[in-house]
Amino acid sequence: xxxxxxxxxxxxxxxxxxxxxxxxxxxxxxxxxxxxxxxxxxxxxxxxxxxxxxxxxxxxxxxxxxxxxxxxxxxxxxxxxxxxxxxxxxxxxxxxxxxxxxxxxxxxxxxxxxxxxxxxxxxxxxxxxxxxxxxxxxxxxxxxxxxxxxxxxxxxxxxxxxxxxxxxxxxxxxxxxxxxxxxxxxxxxxxxxxxxxxxxxxxxxxxxxxxxxxxxxxxxxxxxxxxxxxxxxxxxxxxxxxxxxxxxxxxxxxxxxxxxxxxxxxxxxxxxxxxxxxxxxxxxxxxxxxxxxxxxxxxxxxxxxxxxxxxxxx
Numbered sequence: 001x002x003x004x005x006x007x008x009x010x011x012x013x014x015x016x017x018x019x020x021x022x023x024x025x026x027x028x029x030x031x032x033x034x035x036x037x038x039x040x041x042x043x044x045x046x047x048x049x050x051x052x053x054x055x056x057x058x059x060x061x062x063x064x065x066x067x068x069x070x071x072x073x074x075x076x077x078x079x080x081x082x083x084x085x086x087x088x089x090x091x092x093x094x095x096x097x098x099x100x101x102x103x104x105x106x107x108x109x110x111x112x113x114x115x116x117x118x119x120x121x122x123x124x125x126x127x128x129x130x131x132x133x134x135x136x137x138x139x140x141x142x143x144x145x146x147x148x149x150x151x152x153x154x155x156x157x158x159x160x161x162x163x164x165x166x167x168x169x170x171x172x173x174x175x176x177x178x179x180x181x182x183x184x185x186x187x188x189x190x191x192x193x194x195x196x197x198x199x200x201x202x203x204x205x206x207x208x209x210x211x212x213x214x215x216x217x218x219x220x221x222x223x224x225x226x227x228x229x230x231x232x233x234x235x236x237x238x239x240x241x242x243x244x245x246x247x248x249x250x251x252x253x254x255x256x257x258x259x260x261x262x263x264x265x266x267x268x269x270x271x272x273x274x275x276x277x278x279x280x281x282x283x284x285x286x287x288x289x290x291x292x293x294x295x296x297x298x299x300x301x302x303x304x305x306x307x308x309x310x311x312x313x314x
Contacts (some may be wrong), residue, residue, distance in 0.1 A: 006204055006205070011208065019296070021293065029073050030074050034284050044059045072175065076105045112183070113174055119184060127158055179299070180306075209300075213290045221286065224251075229248070242267055242269070250272065250276045250279045253283035
């Protein structure tokens with residue numbers, strides 16, 4: 001009996017990902033992660049401006065490590081939440097996972113996610129070598145243009161197929177497989193099976209998740225825009241010593257330095273600095289909340305495909 005492409009409980013599980021917006025521990029982990037990453041990016045910018053390439057590379061590597069382990073820590077928390085939602089009584093016999101436990105788990109096991117990505121993408125290396133050899137051979141007289149005419153369509157189709165596999169299978173499911181407790185070989189083998197057996201189902205679920213995250217982002221952006229305009233109007237009516245256009249720019253994340261470098265006339269005072277800091281918090285929330293829904297949705301997709309495997313075996 002053929003499996004249906006989509007099942008209503010799977011879509012329900014995706015919609016249930018919106019409950020991640022109430023997950024305070026995962027929210028705090030991601031907020032701290034993005035704040036630290038933003039600070040390291042500022043340090044990279046300063047190092048590049050001073051022509052200190054080694055320092056810029058060091059800060060950039062540190063920022064990647066902070067971002068990678070922070071996202072994995074939040075993923076561990078959200079996977080525990082997804083497992084509890086799938087099996088309501090399953091989490092009662094387990095100790096509750098707090099933010100510190102998740103950080104320890106990420107520091108000890110998140111490297112498996114990188115290993116799964118490398119193992120999963122390793123078969124694409126020979127294809128890349130063949131494409132490079134074909135491009136090199138295209139410079140040869142007589143035979144070169146013919147090889148290029150034959151190889152170009154194949155290379156484009158192969159690159160497109162690989163990009164879609166990364167989009168639908170590898171990128172969204174490698175992390176959840178590790179967060180659920182799978183080893184590197186087990187997770188990589190499972191990803192390969194899904195690519196062969198359920199690529200269309202995984203693609204439809206991923207597209208549904210992207211639409212859901214996009215909707216959350218659009219709603220949050222609209223709310224931010226309306227709230228910022230209302231606050232700007234109230235501030236103008238109360239005589240706050242910051243021009244309305246500058247206040248709107250601050251609330252959308254623009255700093256005094258950025259506006260000064262762009263040649264925009266600004267009023268530099270304590271109120272403007274406070275608005276700039278508050279705008280940074282708003283922008284961080286605008287990034288973190290859709291990211292929470294996305295990570296929780298990836299966990300839901302992983303568990304849905306796992307449930308299909310278990311149904312086939314039984």
